[in-house]
Amino acid sequence: MPVSTVPLEPVPGPRGLPLLGNLPAFGRDPLGFLVRLRDDFGDAVTWSLGPKRSLFLCHPEHIAEFLASREGTFELLEIGWAIKQLVGSSLILSKGNDWRRKRSLVQPAVRPRQVRSYAAAMVECARAAADEWQDGDRIDVRQQMTLITQRIVVRTFFGNDLGDRASALGEAMAEAEHAIGAELRNMSFFLPDWIHTPGRRRLLRAVATIDAEVHRLIRARQRSGDTADRDDLLSRLLAAHDEEGRPLTAKEVRDEATTLWAAGHETTSTALTWIWYLLSRAPEARRRLTAELDQVLAGRPPDIDDYDRLQWTRQIVKEALRLYPPAWLIPAVARDGAAIAGTRIPAGTVVWCSQWATHRDPRWFPDPTRFRPERWDPEAPDAGPHHAWYPFGGGQRACLGARFAQVEAVLLLATLAQRWSLDAAPIDPAPRVGLLLQPAAPVHATLRRH
Numbered sequence: 196m197p198v199s200t201v202p203l204e205p206v207p208g209p210r211g212l213p214l215l216g217n218l219p220a221f222g223r224d225p226l227g228f229l230v231r232l233r234d235d236f237g238d239a240v241t242w243s244l245g246p247k248r249s250l251f252l253c254h255p256e257h258i259a260e261f262l263a264s265r266e267g268t269f270e271l272l273e274i275g276w277a278i279k280q281l282v283g284s285s286l287i288l289s290k291g292n293d294w295r296r297k298r299s300l301v302q303p304a305v306r307p308r309q310v311r312s313y314a315a316a317m318v319e320c321a322r323a324a325a326d327e328w329q330d331g332d333r334i335d336v337r338q339q340m341t342l343i344t345q346r347i348v349v350r351t352f353f354g355n356d357l358g359d360r361a362s363a364l365g366e367a368m369a370e371a372e373h374a375i376g377a378e379l380r381n382m383s384f385f386l387p388d389w390i391h392t393p394g395r396r397r398l399l400r401a402v403a404t405i406d407a408e409v410h411r412l413i414r415a416r417q418r419s420g421d422t423a424d425r426d427d428l429l430s431r432l433l434a435a436h437d438e439e440g441r442p443l444t445a446k447e448v449r450d451e452a453t454t455l456w457a458a459g460h461e462t463t464s465t466a467l468t469w470i471w472y473l474l475s476r477a478p479e480a481r482r483r484l485t486a487e488l489d490q491v492l493a494g495r496p497p498d499i500d501d502y503d504r505l506q507w508t509r510q511i512v513k514e515a516l517r518l519y520p521p522a523w524l525i526p527a528v529a530r531d532g533a534a535i536a537g538t539r540i541p542a543g544t545v546v547w548c549s550q551w552a553t554h555r556d557p558r559w560f561p562d563p564t565r566f567r568p569e570r571w572d573p574e575a576p577d578a579g580p581h582h583a584w585y586p587f588g589g590g591q592r593a594c595l596g597a598r599f600a601q602v603e604a605v606l607l608l609a610t611l612a613q614r615w616s617l618d619a620a621p622i623d624p625a626p627r628v629g630l631l632l633q634p635a636a637p638v639h640a641t642l643r644r645h
């Protein structure tokens with residue numbers, strides 16, 4: 196585990212209200228609040244979220260050490276009833292040995308070799324969408340990107356088994372995600388579990404549809420017994436065995452597949468929405484993108500071997516993930532013995548770091564609010580220490596789908612930008628805060644065929 200060489204000297208942050216602490220200020224403008232903590236107080240700021248003592252970390256070395264120690268001296272912050280309904284007891288909510296077992300069983304389904312086998316489906320789904328577009332059409336970018344990432348999930352996770360049930364499952368998933376987002380935004384996660392608001396009832400109905408569909412697919416696969424011959428994610432999960440030879444149960448397979456779906460498609464479609472928005476305002480970056488696609492692909496569709504060759508395309512994705520990281524906050528609760536840079540953190544303290552605050556820190560990224568993919572040029576990098584960029588988190592609990600997501604974003608951008616130019620209308624660049632950082636208003640773009 197990396198141990199920080201930068202001393203940790205926590206200082207008190209802004210004064211808060213009795214009982215509520217800084218919760219109202221945080222609730223009003225979470226992103227602005229965190230940036231003010233960083234600018235006005237420094238690298239390690241204590242503040243309070245209701246009665247809970249919190250510590251906000253801003254220095255990349257402290258953040259790296261914090262992320263790396265989470266499976267030892269920190270534990271997950273409980274995030275409530277709604278997410279549990281969707282993901283059950285999946286690895287994302289598990290701890291200790293249970294988490295280790297599940298992570299090791301799920302990992303093979305998304306490791307780089309496996310992602311290679313999903314790449315063709317990613318490109319096909321993007322091409323199918325690009326075929327449906329018409330010159331001059333005005334599209335809702337997020338809606339279109341979500342449609343494509345949903346199709347990719349359906350294909351790469353379940354093969355072609357879903358048939359015409361794909362849209363029912365997709366709609367149920369979208370409904371469940373919407374209900375969870377609303378629960379977080381309305382702060383209803385503070386309500387006791389037994390209170391079923393209309394939003395919670397909608398969530399339960401959507402989850403019932405998801406359960407029925409996914410269990411139907413699992414039973415069909417188990418009956419046909421052909422998981423070894425198939426390359427989709429569901430087959431990989433059904434074929435996985437732990438060290439003692441135990442497979443995942445059907446319920447565990449359902450929980451992990453649903454988690455990967457939920458964790459994996461809206462994050463990527465959000466990232467792509469920001470990418471198109473940023474490219475619309477960066478003509479030089481677009482020109483370089485077109486030139487790279489012409490030179491590397493010469494009119495043919497991209498494949499997985501192009502991923503490494505599409506250097507500028509990857510830089511665009513990386514820079515967009517810096518400026519608008521879909522996941523923007525990582526909390527964990529200190530246990531006995533927690534320490535960072537040798538300084539003890541009292542048990543029960545909620546420790547936070549925020550990709551938004553670190554990625555926009557001028558010490559690590561000069562001119563931090565500007566979209567400059569060239570800062571990632573391999574010959575002349577102009578970006579801070581390695582850990583100053585962490586859209587996928589870090590340490591043992593780092594995003595399991597980071598490779599999947601990056602390959603998907605690069606191949607989708609290449610496939611679509613090869614044929615289409617998107618001119619997005621300006622919107623307020625400040626994002627809307629929810630589980631993910633979304634554009635505050637729909638991003639509408641006019642399509643122009645190359």
Ligand code: HEM
Pocket residue numbers: 262286287288298305454455456458459460462463466520521522525586587588589590591592593594595596597599600
């Ligand atoms: C741009 C897209 C994505 C972003 C920005 C993103 C970001 C993140 C972040 C920040 C975490 C928490 C990491 C930590 O606590 O250190 C995470 C966890 C996770 N992500 Fe992603 N993710 C993306 C795409 C995906 C995809 C495509 C999948 C699956 C196919 C996925 C599956 C997961 C899982 C399973 C976890 C939980 C890991 C664990 O607790 O052990 N993510 N992701």
